[in-house]
Each structure stands twice: as structure tokens, then as C-alpha cells.
Amino acid sequence: MKLAADPRLSVTATPVTVPARAPILNDRLDTLSDYPFSRLRTLLADVTPRSNGAPLMLSIGEPQHEPPALLGQVLAAAPLADWSKYPPTNGTAAFRAAVHGWLCRRYGLPADFVDADEGILPATGTREALFQVALLATPQQKDGRRPAVLIPNPFYAVYEGAAALAGAEPVFMPATRETGFLPDLDALSPDLLARTALMYLCTPSNPQGVVADLAYLKKAIALARAHGFVLAMDECYSELWDKAPPPGAFQAALALEAEKPGQGTANLLVFNSLSKRSSAAGLRSGFIAGDPALIRAFTHMRSYALAGNALPALAAAAALWGDDTHVEENRNLYRLKIDAAEAALGGRYGFYRPAGGFFLWLEVGDGEAATRALWREAGLRVLPGAYFTRSAADGGNAGQPFIRVALVHDTETVARACETIARVLG
Numbered sequence: 001m002k003l004a005a006d007p008r009l010s011v012t013a014t015p016v017t018v019p020a021r022a023p024i025l026n027d028r029l030d031t032l033s034d035y036p037f038s039r040l041r042t043l044l045a046d047v048t049p050r051s052n053g054a055p056l057m058l059s060i061g062e063p064q065h066e067p068p069a070l071l072g073q074v075l076a077a078a079p080l081a082d083w084s085k086y087p088p089t090n091g092t093a094a095f096r097a098a099v100h101g102w103l104c105r106r107y108g109l110p111a112d113f114v115d116a117d118e119g120i121l122p123a124t125g126t127r128e129a130l131f132q133v134a135l136l137a138t139p140q141q142k143d144g145r146r147p148a149v150l151i152p153n154p155f156y157a158v159y160e161g162a163a164a165l166a167g168a169e170p171v172f173m174p175a176t177r178e179t180g181f182l183p184d185l186d187a188l189s190p191d192l193l194a195r196t197a198l199m200y201l202c203t204p205s206n207p208q209g210v211v212a213d214l215a216y217l218k219k220a221i222a223l224a225r226a227h228g229f230v231l232a233m234d235e236c237y238s239e240l241w242d243k244a245p246p247p248g249a250f251q252a253a254l255a256l257e258a259e260k261p262g263q264g265t266a267n268l269l270v271f272n273s274l275s276k277r278s279s280a281a282g283l284r285s286g287f288i289a290g291d292p293a294l295i296r297a298f299t300h301m302r303s304y305a306l307a308g309n310a311l312p313a314l315a316a317a318a319a320l321w322g323d324d325t326h327v328e329e330n331r332n333l334y335r336l337k338i339d340a341a342e343a344a345l346g347g348r349y350g351f352y353r354p355a356g357g358f359f360l361w362l363e364v365g366d367g368e369a370a371t372r373a374l375w376r377e378a379g380l381r382v383l384p385g386a387y388f389t390r391s392a393a394d395g396g397n398a399g400q401p402f403i404r405v406a407l408v409h410d411t412e413t414v415a416r417a418c419e420t421i422a423r424v425l426g
């Protein structure tokens, strides 16, 4: 049988034209600087450490303490079959109950203040959740204008990326020594607040390690309610404190409830994590908790976007939130390191003991120059403060004179590293 020629099947048809240009991507990405660690690689690309010793990474906030034995025990005991199951978007009842129990214990909350079933979601680390919250909170328009997302300056890079990619305008709130290293909430204009869709706050803060007090947190919540925006409280360093446990936003909401009942956790989402509390950054486990209306919408959104924690990881996370002993031990180790840092650096570079977290925010004159010198002379890798800050309209960058130093190694290593910083920077 002879097939009739079909011109549509002809191999000599017009050649496919290859587009000259790449596909058009989300051009909001172009508004972002490179991620701080990429910038650091570029800054140090042409610098070779003089010393033969192993380089030491004081740049990344990855706890180096051994994770608690409990983590390994629960993972080892998990039935193999659990690995074959897709994890539910809202986790397991046991996970939510463990987080709920911890919140009540830690912040003295009554059992019904945060709803264990309707007010808590698992996060695969707070990073992704802090990213997604901007997608959740950003409408097309707010007050008839482009929505703003308020971000402390300096800031955790994810806030800016999330805001920009959600289509909002990232608006930076200075958090300098003059403002106590926290944004001045009284300086926000009503005009800006009217178009604000989301405010990120971090306490204890990264990189400065300062803690917001209860009055500050109450003010932030009141602003969110008065202007109809979401307050995202990043509390992932809350368990690593020096002298006193940092207050949490739920405590502030509870105090407001006593003054004006009926609001509960309205407008508030709290983010916390096992990465720092339990030295388990690799577990990728945290939670989102708060306003049940926001949690409901978030659950809906996350049914499209969340990869989720495997059931054994959720079981391990539940066990860790249920145990405070390992956290106390962890905290004590960080205090020893801050003691060592204070002995080596006290009285220089504006040193102060961070009230929470494990970073030093040192004022060294020129953060990039100091970073290059420390890498060249001693193989110590730190991060320039300018990589955490956006420049102001006048071009000034408040982070430029600083470096951030992560005290995540053992005490002896930290002590030696801090002595080296003092020697190299003079």
C-alpha cells in the first residue's frame, strides 16, 4: 500500500526557528542582590589563606553541636513503612500536640490560646515557611496601591527575596545601634502602614542578637491589627539566650487579650525551628503557629507548594519539642562561647554580649576589608555586615562597618578564633 504524501509530515518542512532570546523569567528576581554566601564567595575568590591550617567557617549559622541522642533514637525506631507515606500538609496530631505543649510551657499560655489542631502547621525549616508567608500575605493591591512588606535592616535574606518575588515592595526599617538594633515602630508613617501587607520581625535578631521586650511586641501586634497586615515573627533563636528567656509574640498577644479580650492570635504568625534549639538544621523541621484564619489559608496554599517532613522526621520533631533538657545543655554551651568571645574581644569593635542567638555583630571599620584580611591572614571566614543590609536612599549602608561572626564551633575553637580576630584586625 502506498501512503499518500502528507505535507504536514514532510521532513523538508520549514526549519524550526530557535528563539534568539532565553525564555522570559520572573524579572522580580533581577531586583535582588546575590545571596549573601554567593557574594562572599565572589569577595574571597582571589584571596588565598596564608596559613596552612584548616579554614574555619564562622560565616554560616549552622550549629556544630552534636544533635541530641533522642533524635537518632526516634528516627531509628520509625517503622520503615512510614517512609513510603506522603506526609499530610498539617503534619500529625502528635507533632502538633508536642508543639502546642512546648508553646504553653515556654510562654505560660492557657491551653486554648493557640489551637493545637487549627493553629499549628509543620514547616520544613522556617526558611521555606518565612518565604511562603509573603505569597500568602501579599494581595494584588493594598489601599489601592502596590503592597509593602516591612523588613528590618539588617535582615535575614529570605525576607527580601520572599517579598520581591511575591510582587510586594520590600521596605526596609533601619535597626541600627541608635534604635537599639530593632526597627523603630513609631517611625512608620500611617501612609506606609496603610499599604503594608506583611511585617517581618526577628527576635532574638539575626545578626545583632537583640531581644524585643513585651511592650515592643505588643506594639507590633497592635499595628498589624490596626492596619490589617500579617505580622510574621521569626523566633527561631528564641531558645539560645544569655541571661533571660526572650519574651515571645504569643505572650504579648496574651497580654493584649487581658487588656482587650476577643482578639486571641489575630494577625499573628510565629515561626520557630529545631535547627538552633536542638542543633538539628539537617532535620529541616520547624513550625508555623497562630491565627487560625491565617493557618487555614496557609494550609490551602501549602497543599500546592509544600514538600513536607517525612513521618519519621515529624515523630523525631515531636520528641524534641517535648524535651527541654537537651536545650538547657545546648544553651549552656553557647554561654561558654560568649564568655570566651568576651574575654578575647571585650572592649573592642563595639563588642556586647548578644542577649540571644549565637552571632557577634562587630563594628570593625570596613566589613569587607576585614573579611578579606581574616581569610587571607588566618583562614577565618566571616560575613561582611553589608551583605545583611540594604543601602538607604542616600547610598549609606548601615551594615558596612560590621562583620557577623557565628559562634557555632566548640568553645576552644571559638576562643582561638576570637583571639585571632583581635590579632589580625588589631
Ligand SMILES: Cc1ncc(COP(=O)(O)O)c(C=O)c1O
Pocket (backbone or CB within 6 Å): 061, 124, 125, 126, 127, 128, 130, 156, 202, 206, 234, 236, 272, 273, 274, 275, 281, 285, 286
Ligand atoms: C533569622 C533566621 N530565620 C530563619 C532561619 C531559617 O532556619 P531554618 O530553616 O533552619 O529553621 C535562619 C537560619 O539561619 C535565620 O537565621
